[in-house]
Amino acid sequence: MTRVRLVDVAREAGVHPGTASRALNPAARDGVSRRTVRRVELVAQRLGYVPNTLARGLRTSRSFVVALVIPDITNPLFPQIVRGAEQVLSEAGYTLVLTDTNNDPATEGSQVAAMSARGVDGFIVATARWEDATLDDLAAVGTPTVLVNRRNAAGLFPYIGADDRRGVDLCVDHLTALGHCAILHLGGPANTSTARDRSDAFRQSMRAHGLSGDLSIAGASYTEQAGAEAVRAALQQGMDFTAIVAANDLLALGAAQALAERGITCPADVSITGYNDIDFMSRLSPPFTTVRVPLRRMGELAAQTLLAWLDGRPPDAATQVLLPVKFMERGTTARVAVPVR
Amino acid sequence: MTRVRLVDVAREAGVHPGTASRALNPAARDGVSRRTVRRVELVAQRLGYVPNTLARGLRTSRSFVVALVIPDITNPLFPQIVRGAEQVLSEAGYTLVLTDTNNDPATEGSQVAAMSARGVDGFIVATARWEDATLDDLAAVGTPTVLVNRRNAAGLFPYIGADDRRGVDLCVDHLTALGHCAILHLGGPANTSTARDRSDAFRQSMRAHGLSGDLSIAGASYTEQAGAEAVRAALQQGMDFTAIVAANDLLALGAAQALAERGITCPADVSITGYNDIDFMSRLSPPFTTVRVPLRRMGELAAQTLLAWLDGRPPDAATQVLLPVKFMERGTTARVAVPVR
DNA sequence: TTGAAAGCGCTAACAC
DNA sequence: GTGTTAGCGCTTTCAA
Numbered sequence: 277m278t279r280v281r282l283v284d285v286a287r288e289a290g291v292h293p294g295t296a297s298r299a300l301n302p303a304a305r306d307g308v309s310r311r312t313v314r315r316v317e318l319v320a321q322r323l324g325y326v327p328n329t330l331a332r333g334l335r336t337s338r339s340f341v342v343a344l345v346i347p348d349i350t351n352p353l354f355p356q357i358v359r360g361a362e363q364v365l366s367e368a369g370y371t372l373v374l375t376d377t378n379n380d381p382a383t384e385g386s387q388v389a390a391m392s393a394r395g396v397d398g399f400i401v402a403t404a405r406w407e408d409a410t411l412d413d414l415a416a417v418g419t420p421t422v423l424v425n426r427r428n429a430a431g432l433f434p435y436i437g438a439d440d441r442r443g444v445d446l447c448v449d450h451l452t453a454l455g456h457c458a459i460l461h462l463g464g465p466a467n468t469s470t471a472r473d474r475s476d477a478f479r480q481s482m483r484a485h486g487l488s489g490d491l492s493i494a495g496a497s498y499t500e501q502a503g504a505e506a507v508r509a510a511l512q513q514g515m516d517f518t519a520i521v522a523a524n525d526l527l528a529l530g531a532a533q534a535l536a537e538r539g540i541t542c543p544a545d546v547s548i549t550g551y552n553d554i555d556f557m558s559r560l561s562p563p564f565t566t567v568r569v570p571l572r573r574m575g576e577l578a579a580q581t582l583l584a585w586l587d588g589r590p591p592d593a594a595t596q597v598l599l600p601v602k603f604m605e606r607g608t609t610a611r612v613a614v615p616v617r
Numbered sequence: 618m619t620r621v622r623l624v625d626v627a628r629e630a631g632v633h634p635g636t637a638s639r640a641l642n643p644a645a646r647d648g649v650s651r652r653t654v655r656r657v658e659l660v661a662q663r664l665g666y667v668p669n670t671l672a673r674g675l676r677t678s679r680s681f682v683v684a685l686v687i688p689d690i691t692n693p694l695f696p697q698i699v700r701g702a703e704q705v706l707s708e709a710g711y712t713l714v715l716t717d718t719n720n721d722p723a724t725e726g727s728q729v730a731a732m733s734a735r736g737v738d739g740f741i742v743a744t745a746r747w748e749d750a751t752l753d754d755l756a757a758v759g760t761p762t763v764l765v766n767r768r769n770a771a772g773l774f775p776y777i778g779a780d781d782r783r784g785v786d787l788c789v790d791h792l793t794a795l796g797h798c799a800i801l802h803l804g805g806p807a808n809t810s811t812a813r814d815r816s817d818a819f820r821q822s823m824r825a826h827g828l829s830g831d832l833s834i835a836g837a838s839y840t841e842q843a844g845a846e847a848v849r850a851a852l853q854q855g856m857d858f859t860a861i862v863a864a865n866d867l868l869a870l871g872a873a874q875a876l877a878e879r880g881i882t883c884p885a886d887v888s889i890t891g892y893n894d895i896d897f898m899s900r901l902s903p904p905f906t907t908v909r910v911p912l913r914r915m916g917e918l919a920a921q922t923l924l925a926w927l928d929g930r931p932p933d934a935a936t937q938v939l940l941p942v943k944f945m946e947r948g949t950t951a952r953v954a955v956p957v958r
Numbered sequence: 959t960t961g962a963a964a965g966c967g968c969t970a971a972c973a974c
Numbered sequence: 975g976t977g978t979t980a981g982c983g984c985t986t987t988c989a990a
């Protein structure tokens with residue numbers, strides 16, 4: 277693969293490999309005469325020398341590789357995070373390895389192990405579950421790790437997320453202002469912090485409005501299908517509601533679909549709010565009211581936090597960054613015609 | 618990072634490191650007694666031994682890493698391809714590094730160089746341009762490389778794509794059957810094979826129907842914005858058409874937007890076909906008629922082709938796989954009320 | 959300022 | 975069958 281080695285450059289430049297190494301390393305260059313540096317650089321350039329990162333890594337035990345662990349790249353939420361992280365990392369000379377765990381904890385564990393064996397310098401994890409053995413292992417070993425999007429119970433790693441408390445507040449405020457009182461919460465899968473945080477926020481928000489926050493169901497995963505199934509079950513049970521606060525856009529889409537199957541239209545009969553504002557939410561039919569989360573920025577910030585750590589500036593373990601969110605009203609939420617009850 | 622080394626395992630098991638290495642390597646295990654194998658394996662397990670992939674790679678000059686080069690992960694086209702490739706690769710024990718070139722040839726070149734320095738075993742490239750210096754370099758070095766989605770002029774690498782000739786035929790057939798004669802082609806950026814192939818196909822298809830295939834414009838990139846800009850310019854020039862065959866879904870979306878700005882609605886006034894059938898195309902407002910391309914399958918096949926190569930079964934350089942496509946009529950194409958001209 | 963030498967953790971050719 | 979030895983390409987003490 278890599279043809280030209282450092283030895284070749286050194287021989288050609290008439291210096292010892294050690295010297296050539298120093299000349300080419302910005303950090304060690306000061307101990308080398310300007311003439312030598314220039315000569316070595318010139319030869320390296322002419323020969324097309326490309327340092328072998330593996331060998332360097334073996335010696336320095338730094339690989340300049342960061343692993344990003346995500347649950348499902350086809351969920352439009354994650355490409356934004358990936359993009360933000362990739363940008364920051366590659367600018368800093370790091371390479372990003374992507375692992376898609378397919379939402380499976382076992383896959384996640386083995387992938388993380390494989391990455392560790394590869395000697396990645398650190399992890400950005402977007403798959404955190406509330407109880408997460410993989411993260412516990414990582415914490416035990418002390419591998420630099422930053423959580424993004426989801427956090428875990430242990431709280432041993434810095435976390436870059438969004439202000440879900442506020443996001444859900446905005447949804448509930450908006451719906452109650454439109455006259456809704458019977459609001460159903462369509463939560464995310466248990467064992468994710470996003471489900472917990474948003475569902476807690478929902479309950480508190482409802483109580484602050486003097487309403488019961490107990491009308492609540494949960495999707496088995498953050499997918500349209502799970503959202504549809506949960507709402508179908510709710511309808512079958514005869515739950516009564518005029519609005520739904522979904523914990524995620526895909527769940528909201530599934531909810532709308534389940535309602536449509538029963539001839540219940542949105543927003544005429546039921547108002548729905550989503551969460552995240554993934555691409556296309558604004559142009560679906562009907563367009564979806566949702567909460568915009570700065571996904572890209574989250575990816576960037578996670579990468580920056582990790583880079584600082586790798587650079588010898590470990591973050592306070594308690595670091596919890598909650599980026600501001602924005603309510604995106606798109607007319608999918610309507611005033612209640614006949615307030616229930 | 619990796620704490621337990623092979624030496625530790627060997628010492629603990631009372632054998633030489635070389636023996637331990639053989640015992641743990643399925644390929645070399647036959648030259649070792651069953652008892653030794655078992656003992657070494659047991660010790661390795663107990664100590665939690667994880668082989669250092671870097672060191673192994675340095676020695677064997679195989680990294681079991683494959684790089685996937687894509688232009689923009691936030692374009693919904695690519696996560697599908699990534700997913701397919703990732704699945705196949707990780708099942709085969711390979712790790713996937715993702716590089717997002719942000720549609721920039723220079724970035725692409727430097728990223729590929731960085732990956733080469735990392736000693737990746739091969740590349741899957743989804744960013745090919747028709748004239749592509751990076752690919753020429755890769756070909757010169759002989760690095761195993763498979764093209765997916767886009768191919769290049771040189772044709773030195775196997776290519777996994779879709780049957781664009783047929784896909785465009787289906788669009789033109791459909792529109793002409795509805796009475797359209799003045800059909801505009803909204804092509805992709807020059808210097809991509811997809812733009813060339815689809816635009817060639819369009820011209821031929823139109824001629825086969827006895828129509829002129831010369832009504833054609835092109836987007837500067839495969840984005841909504843570029844599509845909108847191109848169509849705005851076309852309208853300003855006073856181009857007359859009743860239908861648009863777009864080279865890509867995002868271009869089609871941009872086209873619809875530009876038309877809407879002028880009060881031209883779709884499909885009432887103008888029919889549009891997209892290409893790729895990215896997620897959500899079916900649920901936009903209006904839903905989009907488009908051509909479904911088996912993106913995920915393309916990723917899988919590209920990965921399989923590369924793996925076979927890395928496994929010593931190099932593909933015929935002329936390998937060009939064109940997977941079948943499917944026309945997705947969604948009512949966004951309407952019969953012409955008053956055929957133009 | 960530069961050269962010499964050792965070694966990161968592993969594997970593979972060769973010897974016993 | 976197993977031990978010995980050499981070395982992948984690089985960096986980094988230690989001497990000179």
